[in-house]
Amino acid sequence: MSDPIPVCDLKAHVSGIRAELDAAIARVLESGWFILGEELRQFEAEFAGFVGQRHCLGVASGTDAIHLAIRALGLGPGDWVLTAPNSAVPTACGISEAGATPCFADVDLEDGLLDPGSVSRQLDRLGSKVKAIMAVHLYGRAARLAELSKIAQERGIPFVEDVAQAHGANRLELRAGTIGALSCFSFYPTKNLGAFGDAGAITTDSPELARRIVHLRNYGQEDRYHHVTLGFNSRLDEIQAAILRVELAHLPAWTARRRAIAARYRAGFAGLPLALAPERPEAPSVEHLFVVRVDDRDRFRAALEASGVATQIHYPLPIHLQPAYAGLNLGPGSFPIAERRAREVVSLPMYPEMTEDQIDRVIDAVRSALRGAHPPTETPS
Ligand SMILES: *Cc1c(COP(=O)(O)O)cnc(C)c1O
Numbered sequence: 001m002s003d004p005i006p007v008c009d010l011k012a013h014v015s016g017i018r019a020e021l022d023a024a025i026a027r028v029l030e031s032g033w034f035i036l037g038e039e040l041r042q043f044e045a046e047f048a049g050f051v052g053q054r055h056c057l058g059v060a061s062g063t064d065a066i067h068l069a070i071r072a073l074g075l076g077p078g079d080w081v082l083t084a085p086n087s088a089v090p091t092a093c094g095i096s097e098a099g100a101t102p103c104f105a106d107v108d109l110e111d112g113l114l115d116p117g118s119v120s121r122q123l124d125r126l127g128s129k130v131k132a133i134m135a136v137h138l139y140g141r142a143a144r145l146a147e148l149s150k151i152a153q154e155r156g157i158p159f160v161e162d163v164a165q166a167h168g169a170n171r172l173e174l175r176a177g178t179i180g181a182l183s184c185f186s187f188y189p190t191k192n193l194g195a196f197g198d199a200g201a202i203t204t205d206s207p208e209l210a211r212r213i214v215h216l217r218n219y220g221q222e223d224r225y226h227h228v229t230l231g232f233n234s235r236l237d238e239i240q241a242a243i244l245r246v247e248l249a250h251l252p253a254w255t256a257r258r259r260a261i262a263a264r265y266r267a268g269f270a271g272l273p274l275a276l277a278p279e280r281p282e283a284p285s286v287e288h289l290f291v292v293r294v295d296d297r298d299r300f301r302a303a304l305e306a307s308g309v310a311t312q313i314h315y316p317l318p319i320h321l322q323p324a325y326a327g328l329n330l331g332p333g334s335f336p337i338a339e340r341r342a343r344e345v346v347s348l349p350m351y352p353e354m355t356e357d358q359i360d361r362v363i364d365a366v367r368s369a370l371r372g373a374h375p376p377t378e379t380p381s
Contacts (some may be wrong), residue, residue, distance in 0.1 A: 004308040004356050005349045008190045013354035017246060024242040031301035036218065039241035044201070046248055047185075050168065051177040055210035058236025059217050062164040065200040066094025070132070072202075072212040072271050073158050075100045079131040082122060083162070084114045084143075085318040086138040086338040091162050092319045094184070095134070101328070103130060104320055106335040111277040112138050112291070112345075114266070115337075116147040121153055125252040135180070137166030139314070140258075140275065140288035143178040144148060160184070161179045164200075167193045168255055171283040177203050182213075187236075187244055190257070192288050193251050195240040257331020257352040258287035261359055265290060265348065268363030273371045275344075289314055294342035294370070301346060301368035309362050312347045348355070 014021065028039060029352035040058050048056035051381040059065050070081060076099035083091055085104040092102040103126060105118040114135055123130055133152045143161075152159035161177060163169075169176040177183040187199035202213050210227070215222055220231025236244075262285070266276060275293040277285070291314060294300045301311050318338045321329035332339060349362055 002308065002361070004310055005354075006310045006351075007312045007347055007349050008162065008351045009353055010189055010194075013194075015197075016353055018248060019317040020246045021243060024246045025239055028238045028242045034238045035235055037238045039238040039245065040236055043236075043241040043248070046245060047201060048203060050248060050251070050310045051183075051203050052175050052207050053178045053183070055207065056201050056203045057210060057213040057217065058241060059199040059202060059213070060199045060234040060236065061084075062162075062184060062188060062191075062200040062231075063090040063094045063097070064093060064217075064234040065184035065186065066134070066160075066162060066230070067097040068216045069160055069184050069202055070095055070098035070100055071216055072209050073132060073160070075131050078129070080126060080129045081132045081134055081160075082119065082130050084136040084138065084338070085320045085335045086112055086315065086341055087138060087162065087166070087319065088315065088326075089319055089322060090164075090186075091134065091136055093324065101132070102319065102325070103328075104330070104335055104338075106337045107341070108213060109337050109341065110275070111141060111280070112338075112341055113141065113143045114148060115150060116144055119148060119151055121233050123151070130155075130157065132160055134160040134162055136162045137169055139277070139285065139291050140166050140169060141285040142166060142169040142171035142283050143173070145171050145174045145176070145179045151187050154306055158182075162202045163203075164188070164191060165288040166286055167191070168251060168324070169283070169286045171279060178205070180204075181206065182209055187240070192255065192286055193238075193242055193244065193247055195247075197237075197240055199236045199240040199244065201236065254352040255286050258350060259284070261350060261352075261354055262287045262290055264359050265363065268359075269366060272367060274366070274370060287350060289347045290350040291345050291347050292366075293341065294346060295344070297344060297346055300369050304365050307361070307365035307368065309365040310349065312357075313345060314347050315345075316342055 044056040105122040149159040158181040161180035161183035187195040217234040220227040220229040
């Protein structure tokens, strides 16, 4: 039997661009400069250009990007930040690390993105304690940027974006990472743009907010040994910056390949009893994760595993039900759609280096796993 197909294959990823990576890493080693240098400056300029935002500041991780963004807005203890309960837990960790408290609204059943109606109702309920809205562009698709940023504007609170899963995504003419007062990116190795270690960035239009991030990421330092604020150590190092510059040049081609794989999946899964996020021409996904929903998930996953196809769950337990957030006192039933999705979602293999044969094998395995299964019901249970 052929090798199992993983959900993401970083070895294949590295070997595709190995020579360029070796040259970039060698360039840094020869420079003798490893923190806050020319590679980072160049990457920040190139990534700002890619996103279409004025400023980009490299930081140590996506979680740090969220943490420092919340601090740069002057938020902390007593301030609540509304976000998506079905995001990766670090979205909430970054908020908590700043001393603020995450709160949530429910999401759309079909695509898992924050539901603006639920956001408005939660803001009515929670009142003026909520000091910011953080949208999450989950799985590669831009959240409802216009509606959510308008709600924030009407309430007079900042809008922030978690773009960790959606480098280069758009909704209509709006680009993810350009609408928030601050937008937070992760370059964790498995993201669409991934370093070979931890790395992240913040984009912003505001020179003042950019300046605060520059201080916060480097011990609060403005000029050498002159510290204007209580800061942190959260920098994107030169080796990771050099690696990211190599990868950024390939990102458009990789995104196109992800989309081609997703199109093959969609055609191959036609008529099967599984729910796919609807194709939305106004917000084409950059296909970070290919997530489907099924009724009998354990059986489905076991059948795929037996056919040599790995799967993962993003994410099995919503943030508000995590033991770490028991203090929020948000029990089961608080966000029924997010909770239902957590029981149904399955991520299939999705990475640009997938071969045609591997794509075919995934499609065949899914088709045979679902023979005789019932479709998931479309009304919330
Ligand atoms: C990966 C991820 C993060 C955290 O990024 P790190 O670089 O791992 O700290 C935050 N939010 C979302 C939605 C993510 O997917």
